Amino acid sequence: MASGCKIGPSILNSELACLASECVRMLDSGADYLHLDVMDGHFVPNITFGHPVVESLRKQLGMDPFFDLHMMVAKPEQWVKPMAVAGASQYTFHLEATENPGALIKDIRENGMKVGLGIKPGTTVEDLAPWANQIDMALVMTVEPGFGGQAFMEDMMSKVQWLRTQFPSLDIEVDGGVGPDNIHKCAEAGANMIVSGSAIMRSEDPRSVINLLRHVCVEAAQKRSLDR
Numbered sequence: 049m050a051s052g053c054k055i056g057p058s059i060l061n062s063e064l065a066c067l068a069s070e071c072v073r074m075l076d077s078g079a080d081y082l083h084l085d086v087m088d089g090h091f092v093p094n095i096t097f098g099h100p101v102v103e104s105l106r107k108q109l110g111m112d113p114f115f116d117l118h119m120m121v122a123k124p125e126q127w128v129k130p131m132a133v134a135g136a137s138q139y140t141f142h143l144e145a146t147e148n149p150g151a152l153i154k155d156i157r158e159n160g161m162k163v164g165l166g167i168k169p170g171t172t173v174e175d176l177a178p179w180a181n182q183i184d185m186a187l188v189m190t191v192e193p194g195f196g197g198q199a200f201m202e203d204m205m206s207k208v209q210w211l212r213t214q215f216p217s218l219d220i221e222v223d224g225g226v227g228p229d230n231i232h233k234c235a236e237a238g239a240n241m242i243v244s245g246s247a248i249m250r251s252e253d254p255r256s257v258i259n260l261l262r263h264v265c266v267e268a269a270q271k272r273s274l275d276r
Contacts, residue, residue, distance in 0.1 A: 053240045053265030054080035055258045056116055058223070060096060061245035067101070068108040074248070077255040078262075081114035081137075083223070083243045090122035091145050092194030099127065099134040106135030116140060116164065116185075118223065118243075120193045125152055132159035140164025140187055140221075143176055153182050164221070168193060173207040180215045185241060190234075191224030200225030205237040212238025212272075231261050235268035 057079050062070035071082055084102060089095040102115065117136040121127060124141035131139055139161045146152050149165065156163045166187035167176050176186055188207045191198035201224070211220050222239040227247025234242060242261050251257045 053235075053242070053262055053269060055242050055244065055248075055261050055265075056081040056083040056221075057248045057254070057258075058083045058085060058243050058245035059249070060085045061249035068105060070249070071105060071109055071113070074254065075109075075113055077248075078258045079248075080262075081116050081241075083116045083118060084136075085118045086121060086127070086131075087194065088121040091142065092120045094194045099130040102131060102136060103134035111135070114138070116221075116241075116243075118164075118166065118187070119145075121145065125155065128152070128155050128159050128161075132161055136161055138162035138164050138185065140166055140185065142166045142168065142193070143179075144168055144171055149179050150182070153179065166193075166221075166223075167207070169201055169204060173210050176211075177214065180211070180218060183218075185219035185221055186211055186215075187221040187223060188239070189224050190222050190226060193224075198225055200227075200230045202230070202233055205233050208234065208237035208239050226261075228257065228260055231264045232268075235265040238268075238272070240265060240269060 057074045085096055087094045087096045114137045116138045117131055119141045124145050139156045153163050162184040164185040164187055165183045168189050188204055190201050190204045208220055219241050220239050221241035222234045223243035226244045248254045248257045
């Protein structure tokens with residue numbers, strides 16, 4: 049994925065009573081992947097859904113869509129196997145939620161999933177760095193995790209920029225308050241996986257929003273390659 053820019057709608061912003069059809073609507077609008085937020089009420093104050101919902105969506109949507117599971121949970125170790133069985137493509141856990149990231153990374157791989165590693169706004173990017181060569185994707189949160197609709201934190205872009213400089217081929221994801229108004233900042237910093245919630249899900253024309261986000265990302269990536 050690092051070779052291109054990918055746009056992943058955050059389905060938590062959808063009409064949850066129609067979750068499968070909302071996912072289809074996003075994929076039909078050109079989404080590259082689906083970002084699924086799993087919250088347990090402990091690591092973050094909100095509660096969303098678990099592996100039974102993921103399994104149901106996988107059965108409804110088939111094996112093609114890429115499911116990026118954002119595990120905002122206190123004990124990410126205990127959900128690796130259930131999420132793998134449910135059909136997760138990538139298991140993204142938070143560095144702050146585990147005492148043994150290395151063992152967790154190994155377990156995720158052994159269960160056939162890609163590995164994502166996320167950090168909250170208060171965690172330094174240097175804390176993530178020792179694991180960067182062992183993961184598929186680094187997630188830089190641009191809001192405090194737990195609830196949608198928060199304001200984008202522009203000062204997180206220095207983390208993205210540092211990661212892109214140090215690990216040029218790493219997939220770097222941004223999540224939280226991202227939309228047309230600030231995509232340029234994300235793209236110029238070096239993010240290539242863009243999670244966007246309400247800006248896409250609540251748009252009257254989600255395809256145009258997805259295309260705009262992707263276009264800005266692709267242009268920024270091309271400029272970086274020319275500047276090298």
